[in-house]
Amino acid sequence: MQIVSSVSATDRGLAYGDGFFTTAKIEFDAVIDWPLHKARLEECAARLFFPSLDFTLIEPEVQRLIAGTPLGVLKIIVTRGCGGRGYSLPAHANPHLLLQLLPFPEHYLSLRDRGLKLGTSSVKLAPQPLLAGLKTLNRLEQVFIKQELDLLPFDDVVVCDNNDMVVETSIGNLVWIEGSRVLTSTLDLCGIKGVYLQSLKSKMDITEAQITQEALLNADAVFVCNSLMGVVPVYAIQNKVWNKNTVTRFALEHGLYD
Known part of the structure; x- marks a missing residue:
């Protein structure tokens, strides 16, 4: 080396x-x-x-x-x-x-308070279990996603696989709350297993699940996370709106905010 x-x-x-x-x-x-x-x-x-x-x-x-x-x-x-x-x-x-x-990135410093409005990417992630979860140098799918996002009136986009199962967003892992359960997408076919998500899993019980975007809209709260910005509430996906304070309270209860 x-x-x-x-x-x-x-x-x-x-x-x-x-x-x-x-x-x-x-x-x-x-x-x-x-x-x-x-x-x-x-x-x-x-x-x-x-x-x-x-x-x-x-x-x-x-x-x-x-x-x-x-x-x-x-x-x-x-x-x-x-x-x-x-x-x-x-x-x-x-x-x-x-x-x-x-x-x-300076704009990451304000995201926690402002929250994210998400759209949906038309770019689908191809399944490849040999590379699933890894952060390889092959990132052309993400380049296409970002190019599309630059033309949309959203902070980020939900990215699905070829079966229309929710995988992640362009900048991090998606986590959602259903009652007392905390869930995230199954990443055994595609997507990145973020380091911050792994850190969260060491602090709480997070269940991996397959979910459609339509089902995601029924969650009690949704957030995006990555190593740089930590936990950022999602206040809207398309026309569905959440109270971002639900995520704020969750993060404070679990010691995720300084």
Whole structure:
């Protein structure tokens, strides 16, 4: 494994999207939920047949990069590096790892109070259980979703699979509340298992379920979550409106807000 500042034109990450990444929130020189981001990287490496990652090399470089950062974003990108014939894997892969420190998205700071109005994307996620849950470098579906969203009067969109089951939104995982139950979408065919969602599952009982968008509209409350913005209430999906304070109370009761 080699930490690099740029990649070659022959890098497999550039040529084939052969790699994966994670994006983490930085607060006061610390990577929030670092053990979960580390576990994500390890799972991606194992499932995509990468060599094991050397965190004794990675972690000191991460700490050096984020030192003195009160609020920011750490992005870690891992590619398989160069080599191999066509799509075939190189006999001895030498993964390339890029570390980026990025500004924190300022609009995320107001989302918790404002909430989100969601539309519905016409782009459907294709099922691929070999990649389901992983944050790979193959993100063209999300590019199409964002291109469509830019033309719509919504903050974000609900994204479904080819069977019209709700998967996620363009920016995070969907979670909904039905009475005393907390649920999220089953992600065994497509979608991303977000680190923040994994953190929530360690704090409360969250049931995975398949749901249509029509059924989602019957929930008592809905929110979107990711590692950077945490829990953000959904106050509307299309013409269905919720009281976002239901999510606020839920988050406060479970210690999810500072």
